[in-house]
Amino acid sequence: MGRYILRRLLISIPLLVVISFLTFILINLSPHDPAELVLQAQEVPVITEELLSQTREELGLDQPFIVQYIEWAASCLQLDFGDSYVTGQPVWSILGPAFLNTLKLTLVSVAVIILLSIALGVICALQEGKLVDKSVRGFSFFLTSMPSYWLAALMIWYFSVKLDLLPTSGMNSLASYVLPVIVIAISYAGIYFRFVRSAIISNLNEDYVLYGRACGLPEKKITGKILKNSLQVAVSVFCMAVPIILGSTVVVENVFAWPGLGSLSIKSILSRDFPMIQAYVLVLAVAFVLFNTLSDIINAVINPKLRKDL
Numbered sequence: 001m002g003r004y005i006l007r008r009l010l011i012s013i014p015l016l017v018v019i020s021f022l023t024f025i026l027i028n029l030s031p032h033d034p035a036e037l038v039l040q041a042q043e044v045p046v047i048t049e050e051l052l053s054q055t056r057e058e059l060g061l062d063q064p065f066i067v068q069y070i071e072w073a074a075s076c077l078q079l080d081f082g083d084s085y086v087t088g089q090p091v092w093s094i095l096g097p098a099f100l101n102t103l104k105l106t107l108v109s110v111a112v113i114i115l116l117s118i119a120l121g122v123i124c125a126l127q128e129g130k131l132v133d134k135s136v137r138g139f140s141f142f143l144t145s146m147p148s149y150w151l152a153a154l155m156i157w158y159f160s161v162k163l164d165l166l167p168t169s170g171m172n173s174l175a176s177y178v179l180p181v182i183v184i185a186i187s188y189a190g191i192y193f194r195f196v197r198s199a200i201i202s203n204l205n206e207d208y209v210l211y212g213r214a215c216g217l218p219e220k221k222i223t224g225k226i227l228k229n230s231l232q233v234a235v236s237v238f239c240m241a242v243p244i245i246l247g248s249t250v251v252v253e254n255v256f257a258w259p260g261l262g263s264l265s266i267k268s269i270l271s272r273d274f275p276m277i278q279a280y281v282l283v284l285a286v287a288f289v290l291f292n293t294l295s296d297i298i299n300a301v302i303n304p305k306l307r308k309d310l
Contacts, residue, residue, distance in 0.1 A: 004300055008293050019285040020076065023278050024069050034061060034085070037272055041086045081279035086271050091279045095264065099283060101171060102253070102260030106245045108177055109184040114238050116189040121196025121234075122227070128201055140190030152183045152255040169257035180256050184245060195237045199230035232299050239295035243287040 035055035039047045056062050060071065075082070081091035120140070124133040143151075159179060160168040167176050203209065203226045212222045246261070253262030261280060268276035 005297055008296055012289050012293050015289055016286060017073075019289070020073050020282060021069065023282045023285065024072055026274070026278055026281065032272060034059060034274055037274070038085045041088075041271070041273075076279075076282065081282075082275040084273055084276055086268075086273045086276075091275050095261075095276065095279050095283070098259060098261050098264045101258065102246060102249055102262065104171075105177065105180055105184075105249060105253075105258060105260060106242060109181045109188075109245055110238065110241050112181055112185045113189045113192060113241060116185060117193040117196050117238075118234070120189070120193040121200060124193070124197045125200035125204065137194075140193065143186050144188075144190035146186075148183055148187050148251050149255055151186060152179070152252060155179045155183060156255075171258060176256075180249075180252050180258060183252055184249070188241065188245065192237055192241065196230065196234050199233040200226060203229045228302070232302050235298050235302065236295045239291050239298065240288075243284065243291050246287055247284045 033052065035052045036047060038055055038059070039051060044051065053062075060068055063071075072082070079092045079096075081095070083089065084091055084094060087094070120136055124136050127133045156168050156179065159166045166178050167173070168179075170176055206229075209222060209226065212225070213219075249258070249260060250262035250265060252258065253260045254266060257263070261284075264276070265280050267273075268280065
């Protein structure tokens with residue numbers, strides 16, 4: 001198992017290098033001169049060519065492209081993404097706390113999504129084609145079709161304005177998590193429970209279920225085996241849910257004034273803060289790669305046959 005994990009991690013390295021390179025060239029694809037953006041952010045009244053040259057030299061933009069990339073990549077390995085063009089502060093000192101805030105919201109949301117998805121998936125699979133199955137799928141389709149900003153506005157109006165039960169913004173207490181988590185869970189649980197349902201229905205039609213019942217095995221034991229075999233598909237889906245939600249909380253965070261990556265990314269894009277945007281894109285891309293690798297490792301633990309595929 002240790003060799004499998006090592007090989008999966010080694011395979012991820014070239015992908016991370018490619019991602020970092022593509023992220024770095026973002027700054028070169030922009031028609032705006034980074035040196036000019038820095039001077040504008042510093043509110044320099046008159047931007048001369050001499051000032052631009054001096055700023056480019058300070059930022060290392062006068063060096064060959066490949067040298068700039070190598071130095072930037074080496075710094076990123078130490079969580080040094082440079083300084084913000086807008087505030088002048090180290091990028092990680094701003095991005096780090098925002099990342100942790102979004103990660104907290106994401107992990108709580110994913111935990112709720114997993115519980116809901118497994119519960120609804122099992123119920124619908126065991127009641128396939130019946131009223132319960134059709135009702136749950138129909139209602140979930142209705143909820144997931146709602147725009148998240150509209151659903152968030154409804155939640156705020158009812159629970160915060162009308163009932164005065166929950167806060168509308170910030171993350172000052174555990175109650176602050178309730179509304180954002182509900183909005184995220186409704187948006188994703190209605191999608192993910194279908195994967196669980198399909199996996200269970202597929203396993204219900206396998207020969208080992210028929211043979212087990214023919215041999216007189218207890219129904220609980222057969223159901224447990226079905227859930228274990230269905231878990232492989234669910235693990236892949238739920239592992240990838242973390243980076244997906246991590247990168248898609250922009251609307252929810254802005255509606256609920258959550259101080260996370262979503263809010264920070266909007267501000268950075270509007271102010272053309274390239275170092276912040278680069279770090280944001282790189283962190284999310286690395287999260288996707290790492291959680292995809294984690295998904296493969298967990299599946300290999302569940303199903304040893306997969307270790308032979310690599």
